[in-house]
Amino acid sequence: MDELIRAVLRFRDEREWRQFHNPKDLAISIALEAAELLERFQWKTPAEVAIALQDEANRRRVGEEIADVLILLISLADAVGLDLVEGARAKRHENARKYPVERARGNARKYHELE
Amino acid sequence: MDELIRAVLRFRDEREWRQFHNPKDLAISIALEAAELLERFQWKTPAEVAIALQDEANRRRVGEEIADVLILLISLADAVGLDLVEGARAKRHENARKYPVERARGNARKYHELE
Amino acid sequence: MDELIRAVLRFRDEREWRQFHNPKDLAISIALEAAELLERFQWKTPAEVAIALQDEANRRRVGEEIADVLILLISLADAVGLDLVEGARAKRHENARKYPVERARGNARKYHELE
Amino acid sequence: MDELIRAVLRFRDEREWRQFHNPKDLAISIALEAAELLERFQWKTPAEVAIALQDEANRRRVGEEIADVLILLISLADAVGLDLVEGARAKRHENARKYPVERARGNARKYHELE
Numbered sequence: 001m002d003e004l005i006r007a008v009l010r011f012r013d014e015r016e017w018r019q020f021h022n023p024k025d026l027a028i029s030i031a032l033e034a035a036e037l038l039e040r041f042q043w044k045t046p047a048e049v050a051i052a053l054q055d056e057a058n059r060r061r062v063g064e065e066i067a068d069v070l071i072l073l074i075s076l077a078d079a080v081g082l083d084l085v086e087g088a089r090a091k092r093h094e095n096a097r098k099y100p101v102e103r104a105r106g107n108a109r110k111y112h113e114l115e
Numbered sequence: 116m117d118e119l120i121r122a123v124l125r126f127r128d129e130r131e132w133r134q135f136h137n138p139k140d141l142a143i144s145i146a147l148e149a150a151e152l153l154e155r156f157q158w159k160t161p162a163e164v165a166i167a168l169q170d171e172a173n174r175r176r177v178g179e180e181i182a183d184v185l186i187l188l189i190s191l192a193d194a195v196g197l198d199l200v201e202g203a204r205a206k207r208h209e210n211a212r213k214y215p216v217e218r219a220r221g222n223a224r225k226y227h228e229l230e
Numbered sequence: 231m232d233e234l235i236r237a238v239l240r241f242r243d244e245r246e247w248r249q250f251h252n253p254k255d256l257a258i259s260i261a262l263e264a265a266e267l268l269e270r271f272q273w274k275t276p277a278e279v280a281i282a283l284q285d286e287a288n289r290r291r292v293g294e295e296i297a298d299v300l301i302l303l304i305s306l307a308d309a310v311g312l313d314l315v316e317g318a319r320a321k322r323h324e325n326a327r328k329y330p331v332e333r334a335r336g337n338a339r340k341y342h343e344l345e
Numbered sequence: 346m347d348e349l350i351r352a353v354l355r356f357r358d359e360r361e362w363r364q365f366h367n368p369k370d371l372a373i374s375i376a377l378e379a380a381e382l383l384e385r386f387q388w389k390t391p392a393e394v395a396i397a398l399q400d401e402a403n404r405r406r407v408g409e410e411i412a413d414v415l416i417l418l419i420s421l422a423d424a425v426g427l428d429l430v431e432g433a434r435a436k437r438h439e440n441a442r443k444y445p446v447e448r449a450r451g452n453a454r455k456y457h458e459l460e
Contacts, residue, residue, distance in 0.1 A: 020388060028386075038373060042377065
């Protein structure tokens, strides 16, 4: 991952794209790429999604959309001076606190509805 | 990152949430979290964004939204059987092909408009 | 509808909000409200959605999110100087051309896949 | 508007598309079309947006994306049995209550921050 982050930022800097990478437009881009990812599942029942994902070309395309979002997250984290992996680790710890195993097990409710 | 991925999946499995993690709803969640991230920048000019990000509490909140998206990307990649980091690496290589340094330098146009 | 459009614009002008209503931030707002609308259906199967919509309070909340999107569409159309209803009418005519009844009947495919 | 709503629903029924129009997928479609609308403004400063919108072709494309969202809102309101215009009217009244003129004038803050 460290290597990926370095590669993504080097890619940006070699093309002198940092000037375009203001946080607001990066956040817009993330929302737009998330929409393209979601588009892959539109108008499909869960069963149809499962079948579609057995097709290697479909899975590859889903993978490419996931990658687009990840690359933009790396860019945005850098643009606002945050450590992407460290931030996710902290968030996961907070989630562990909000969703204790014994209460959240097999339960899809939001934390404020858990008690 | 490997450790983060393992922790995210262990968190899910301890709560027996895999049953809820169908790819379509995970993709919806990613779009919704991306919207929450974008909300942090709404109604702000680029200058106002820069000022807001100097505030530690604001930056931390942006970091939490970024983390939410990353954690869901990890979950979706696992649900469809894809390697998140490997996929991003492949995509970055493809981007390097589509945006050659000499043509893309300082240029925000899309690859199909580059020449 | 004409009355609604006038009421929405009067609401905006009485509060002197036109200064904030630049098209880019209105488009962001539409995307964010669309996400809140989608959130109402998250983690639900089609059958669970149907049940949830029989609950009057749930339906009212969906209606409020739909209304939020419509009000913002009215504001954006005005901000860019477009006639909302006329534009939708023109688009519908174009759709009728792209999706001829005899070929599109009972068929969810996109127009470029119809032939 | 009444005429537009009738035309949109007739368009759907002539193609026997009602079977595909479950509320969840319509809400996904609205989010995706809202993303396409937002894409028109991506990577542009407010000043660049203003210039782009003086171009007739650009404005027409923005109008088409707005129309796509409106047509889907009409379809979703029908699918869940709600009156689109009536719902927006009710929401506007609620907004008038949440944002009293004297407190909200020239003020972009959210209602829960107003006092």
